[in-house]
Amino acid sequence: MSLLVVGTMAFDAIETPFGKTDKIIGGSATYAAYAASNFTHSIKQVSIVGEDFPEEEMKDLSDRGVELEGVEVVKGKKSFFWSGKYHLDMNTRDTLVTDLNVLADFNPVIPDSYQGAEFVMLGNVMPALQKKVIEQLKERPRLIVLDTMNFWMETAMDDLKEVLTMVDLLLVNDSEARQLAGEYxxxxxxxxxxxxxxxxxxxxxxxxxxxxxxxxxxxxxxxLPLEDVFDPTGAGDTFAGGFMGHLVKTKDVSFENMKTAIIVGSALASFCVEKFGPERLKEITKQDIDTRLDEFVQLVNFDIKLV
Amino acid sequence: MSLLVVGTMAFDAIETPFGKTDKIIGGSATYAAYAASNFTHSIKQVSIVGEDFPEEEMKDLSDRGVELEGVEVVKGKKSFFWSGKYHLDMNTRDTLVTDLNVLADFNPVIPDSYQGAEFVMLGNVMPALQKKVIEQLKERPRLIVLDTMNFWMETAMDDLKEVLTMVDLLLVNDSEARQLAGEYxxxxxxxxxxxxxxxxxxxxxxxxxxxxxxxxxxxxxxxLPLEDVFDPTGAGDTFAGGFMGHLVKTKDVSFENMKTAIIVGSALASFCVEKFGPERLKEITKQDIDTRLDEFVQLVNFDIKLV
Incomplete structure (x- = not known):
């Protein structure tokens, strides 16, 4: 079983009420891959970076079982860069800088060695590119998951609706769901x-x-109710990576197993927000994850037999 | 085991995106008593109403095991009246009218026949009055629960802090918790x-x-994720009533049993919002409640053993 991950690998500069970073590693595919690598070492990454993307980060990913043949490195250009500042509620943020750089030329090509991947995570990129990835797959994967955002609903709704007919699972936040459906x-x-x-x-x-x-x-x-959310950047992509990682590991795409996978994704996301960038995802052990999963069980476990 | 409920019995006029009512029955103690009466027929009500409060409503409550000796009926005066309009999100609302009427003279007196109540629900009234109720109790109840709101934090924080030292459980919403603690x-x-x-x-x-x-x-x-929230008025008081009702019925104030009681309270609240006023709470049967409790089990039940 292997997991194909498509998305951005990038730099972020983040300001939160707790601190501020210079350029650190970010990107939807980066977070998803680090999260998933806790459960599977067969991850096939598709992305695009500039020549500024650090070799050591590539090595870290590679050491965790992330294949990088599908990551295009563009000489003489820079990686995608996003900078934002979070408000006190940590749910809202202002974008300060968006430099597309290499992302403007992203044209994902699926290497032959990636064919046959059973699980596909299409990170939040232009819907036409998500469609293009699916069209390159020679065998229909067992599960195709799509992430998207409001921006594409405003600028590429027709493409988005088309790609929605080609996937198994859509991942959005509540405001995106409302906007997509036109229902409160x-x-x-x-x-x-x-x-x-x-x-x-x-x-x-x-x-x-x-x-x-x-x-x-x-x-x-x-x-999980957390004392502090240090940096929410990447939490959604980490959730997606943990969710997919559990499904790949267990080879089970039933609704029942997806429930467990969501708890696993939530647990990974709860680690992600503890530090800036994907740092925390690189440190955690199986024991850390198991302990946190047990906290989720405690959090929602109740006994209704007395009623 | 019996439950002492202190709070308002009143009239509301409500406008939501789904409809509009003239004066209908409302009040924190009304909702709490109707909810709790699904689990215990030993409820001792303390409140104040004007001569306009309907006899048939008193009879409905009495028929459900709600004792009314502690409900003062003030001749020649009107009951407390609140009117509000909900926004589309149903979480925020504008108050249109607040006529205190008899509530301005509320001075709760605990009848002798109410002494010995093991469970006490102090609805959201002035903290000094909540304190006064506790001071009238000859035996310390097993559990005293207090509801309050932002308004008292702004106008009577010292009294509120004093009464907080006298109770076992505080019930607030998230913004009230943040305001009370001064912590985000x-x-x-x-x-x-x-x-x-x-x-x-x-x-x-x-x-x-x-x-x-x-x-x-x-x-x-x-x-419970609901298709429509028809009218959220009273949902919090209904939650409290269902929570207390389950504790009284099971005679168990452990943390474990409180978990179940919260699910029961949530189930009752999910009925409350289906119609204007407390109407739905009068209709539901034990079977309706059990079916909904099972929906809660389904909603959060997951299996973590595969991880």
Whole structure:
């Protein structure tokens, strides 16, 4: 079993109420790969970077089982750069700088060695590029997961709707779900989105957890109540990577196992926010993850037999 | 085992995106009593109403085991009246009218027949009155629960802090918890509040569920994802009534049983919002409640053994 990850590998500069960084490693595919590498060492990365992207970061990824043949390195150009400042609530942020750099030329090509990947995570890039990736796959994967954002709903809704018919699971946050469906009620929005193509829908609600919808079933995973959220950048991509990693490891794409995978994704995300960038994801051990999973069990476990 | 409920019995006029009512029955003690009456028929109500409060409502309550000796009926005066309009998100609202009427003279007197109540729910009234109720109790109840709101933090913080030292459990929403503790982080706010007196703290987050804190333990109860929230008025008081009702019924005030009680409270609240006023709470059967409790089990139940 292997996991194909498509997305950005980039630099971020972040300011939060707790501190400030210069350029550090970021990007949706970076976070997803580090998270997933806790569960599988067969990750096939597709991205684009400039010649400024550090060799040692590539080596760190490679050492964790992340294949980089599909990562295009563009000589003489710079990597994608984003800079933002979070507000006190850590849910809202101002973008200070967006330098597309190499991302403007991103044209993902799937290497032959990547063919046959059973699990595909399409990070938040232009819907036309997500579609192009799917069209290059010679065998239909067992599970294709798509991430997207408001920006594409405003600028490329037709492409987005088309790619939605080609995927199994959509991953969005609550405001994106509302915008995509044109419904304020999350339950109504979910029903509408499930009629647009994906059989599964995950709606992320940040500190308020996440909901998984499938047919008439719904599952709710809480977020761990944290004393401090140090830096929320990448938490959503880490969630996605942990979710996919668990599915790849267990080779089981049932609704029941997706519930567990969401808890695993939430646990990974709870580590991600403890430090700037993906640092914390590189440090944690299986023991750390198991301990945190147990905290999730404690958090929601109740006994209804007395009623 | 009996439950003493102190709070308002009143009229509301409500406008939501789904409709509009003239004066209907409302009040924190009304909602709490209707909710709790699904679990115990030994409820001792303390409140104040005008001569306009309907006889048939009193009879409905009485028929459900709610004793009304402690409800003062003031001749020639009107009951407390509140009118509000909810925004589309149903979490925020504008108050249109607040006519205190008899509430301005509320001076709760505990009848002798109410002495010995093991469970006490102090609804959201002036902290000095909540304190006065506690001081009238000849035997220390097993559990005293206090509800309050931002308004008292702004106008009667000293009284509120004093009464907090006299109760076992505080029930507030997230913004109230933040204001009371002066901490943005919910986890830090909880720790601070637990140092102010109560051994237990419930933080309600509306559609995002509720958290129970005790020592170093935390439990999270989700809200049921609902297609439509018709009218959120009284949902918090209904939650409190269902929570207390379950504790009275099971005679168990352990942290473990409080977890179940929070789920029960959440289930009752999910009925409350389906119609205007407390109507839905009068209709539901034990079977309805059990079915909904099972939905909560399905909603959060997951299996972590595969990891």
């Amino acid at each position: 009620s999350i339950v109504k929005a979910a029903r509408k989105i499930l009629s647009m193509g994906p059989k599964y829908l995950i709606i992320k609600k940040g500190e308020h957890g996440a909901l998984l919808f499938h047919e008439n079933n719904v599952f709710f995973a809480p977020a | 982080s919910i986890v830090k706010a909880a720790r601070k509040i637990l140092s102010m007196g109560p051994k237990y703290l419930i933080i309600k987050k509306g559609e995002h569920g509720a958290l129970l804190f005790h020592e170093n333990n935390v439990f999270f109860a989700p809200a």
